[in-house]
Amino acid sequence: MTHTPKQPFNFTEGEVLLVDKPLRWTSFDVVHKIRNAIKPLKVKVGHAGTLDPLATGLLVICTGKFTKRIDEFQAQEKTYIGTLTLGATTPSYDLEREIDQRFDLAGITEERIVDTAKLFLGEIEQVPPAHSAIKIGGERVYEKARRGETVAVKPRKVQISEFEITNIDMPHVEFRVVCSKGTYIRSLAHDFGMALNNGAYLSQLRRTKIGDFQVTDAWQLPDLVKRIKGVNFAASDETSHAVALGKR
Known part of the structure; x- marks a missing residue:
């Protein structure tokens, strides 16, 4: 499933994006890729818990005001x-x-x-x-x-x-x-x-x-970047998302 127009991104107010980190990518590589994709907005982007390059799986990415919750997510089991x-x-x-x-x-x-x-x-x-x-x-x-x-x-x-x-x-x-x-x-x-x-x-x-977040709900990075690049930021960046956005 995909993220629909009825579920707009709001990177400025804050998004919690679930990503399935690819093999040999660093966690910062993923953050950098997403940051570049939403570059027009100039918002903060960070991750909640490093994965080694040789590991794959769930990476929680926070944007905008939700970067303040990174410590909260990192502390989860x-x-x-x-x-x-x-x-x-x-x-x-x-x-x-x-x-x-x-x-x-x-x-x-x-x-x-x-x-x-x-x-x-x-x-x-x-x-x-x-x-x-x-x-x-x-x-x-x-x-x-x-x-x-x-x-x-x-x-x-x-x-x-x-x-x-x-x-x-x-x-x-x-x-x-x-x-x-x-x-x-x-x-x-x-x-x-x-x-x-x-x-x-x-x-x-x-x-x-990570906590209640599961990799089965995560985006493949190319799909997420493609979806972000197709967004009209002026039209979509309107409402805050308080929950993690996996595959929609």
Whole structure:
């Protein structure tokens, strides 16, 4: 379905747009694309929760006065599905960097994998990856890491409400996680490998839900941009939308 003339955009007063972020796009790439599409209005555009370039899925984009609600949306519980690969590690904890260590998978059973997932339920302490967007001294830590600098990132407490192993096809383990703001699924994959006295890295990730917002209601980015570019902003920017606009 499409956004109809009876449901006009109002970017100035505020829109909450649900976007299915494409693979290898940064979250800022998506914001930039939408900002350019509505450039005639010169309104604020921001996102409520970063997704790594190698992740896909739900990105909440806020415009106009609704950018004030970004912190509110970021604080909501998030759901992810993904795949971790056992028997190896990478410096970035995902496929951004090449494998640096390999481990023997002998003795790693399905029962051990399922039992290990239970260890991560509840409040846990997690160290974000050195290749992350956290700032230290005003600079993103991934910029320091890419220069080969040693980066000491402080641990943080996060909440894992659900951690379900959905399929095992060694060395690949599919999972579903429901977690709090600030959780790094890459770190969860890395720590999962360590808990098995082995190695693991995140090989696939998709965010499916933020609070009550679901990726099944999200726009594909090309469709959204095409729809925005077809808007007569003077005629359509009239009424405020207090709810997220997914596919209409």
